[in-house]
Amino acid sequence: MQKLYEGKAKAVYTTSEEGVLVQRFKDSATAFNAEKKAEFGGKGELNNRIAGIVFRYLADRGIPSHYIETPNTRDMRIRAVEIIQIEVVARNIVAGSLSKRTGLDEGVRLSAPIVEFYYKDDDLGDPMITDDHIRILNLATEDELATLRRMALEINEHLIELWKKCGLDLVDFKLEFGRVDGKILLADEISPDTQRLWDADGNRMDKDVFRRDLADLVETYSRVHAQLIAAYPEYDFGTLPEAPAER
Numbered sequence: 001m002q003k004l005y006e007g008k009a010k011a012v013y014t015t016s017e018e019g020v021l022v023q024r025f026k027d028s029a030t031a032f033n034a035e036k037k038a039e040f041g042g043k044g045e046l047n048n049r050i051a052g053i054v055f056r057y058l059a060d061r062g063i064p065s066h067y068i069e070t071p072n073t074r075d076m077r078i079r080a081v082e083i084i085q086i087e088v089v090a091r092n093i094v095a096g097s098l099s100k101r102t103g104l105d106e107g108v109r110l111s112a113p114i115v116e117f118y119y120k121d122d123d124l125g126d127p128m129i130t131d132d133h134i135r136i137l138n139l140a141t142e143d144e145l146a147t148l149r150r151m152a153l154e155i156n157e158h159l160i161e162l163w164k165k166c167g168l169d170l171v172d173f174k175l176e177f178g179r180v181d182g183k184i185l186l187a188d189e190i191s192p193d194t195q196r197l198w199d200a201d202g203n204r205m206d207k208d209v210f211r212r213d214l215a216d217l218v219e220t221y222s223r224v225h226a227q228l229i230a231a232y233p234e235y236d237f238g239t240l241p242e243a244p245a246e247r
């Protein structure tokens with residue numbers, strides 16, 4: 001297998017099957033555009049399991065994604081897509097950059113979800129862009145843009161329900177999408193790296209524990225996973241084979 005790409009939290013490999021790739025979840029975490037970096041034993045497996053559960057939950061509710069299956073503890077088999085170079089963020093509660101940009105306090109509940117778009121470019125620090133940038137700079141067509149917004153809002157509704165049953169509030173999250181055969185599929189991952197989840201006491205149950213040195217990351221992600229499989233045992237992967245050391 002050939003490594004196609006290696007990012008901060010995942011690496012993507014080719015397979016012998018046409019149109020199928022494997023994304024391997026790594027144990028590293030980064031924050032602040034990779035200025036802060038650390039290794040966390042167990043993080044890769046937890047995010048692989050959490051993302052696999054979330055993709056299957058969404059598939060059962062009509063959201064198409066690149067997810068195929070979870071063959072082992074670290075790997076996810078996915079459909080090869082052409083990644084759209086836009087990060088789509090949806091927000092229900094003020095946090096992070098929205099608080100910085102507007103001066104609103106973290107924790108203020110929005111009267112309706114906000115959808116934002118960022119240009120996916122690490123060297124530029126993923127700057128925020130508008131609908132006009134997307135259309136006129138040809139990052140996506142008008143139709144695709146409408147689909148991204150509609151899917152982000154639908155996914156938001158499903159994720160709010162999913163996490164509510166786990167006792168967690170969905171604050172905000174980031175999505176990526178890809179094109180294949182003229183269709184748009186949800187891609188990348190959905191995990192505590194890419195969402196903010198708060199428990200009933202306001203504890204951060206996501207990557208903010210690492211960004212802000214609030215708590216142990218692996219313990220926090222383990223609790224999220226445990227709450228997820230307690231609420232949705234039908235999606236638990238149970239025992240998975242160990243991932244091969246080298247791909």
Ligand code: UDP
Pocket residue numbers: 087089095096097098126172173174193194195196207
């Ligand atoms: N997010 C992400 N990757 C990014 C930027 C943001 O997964 O490159 C997620 C982040 O975890 C949060 C949401 O998108 O759930 C909104 O992030 P925000 O814009 O507040 O930026 P941050 O505070 O993370 O810099």
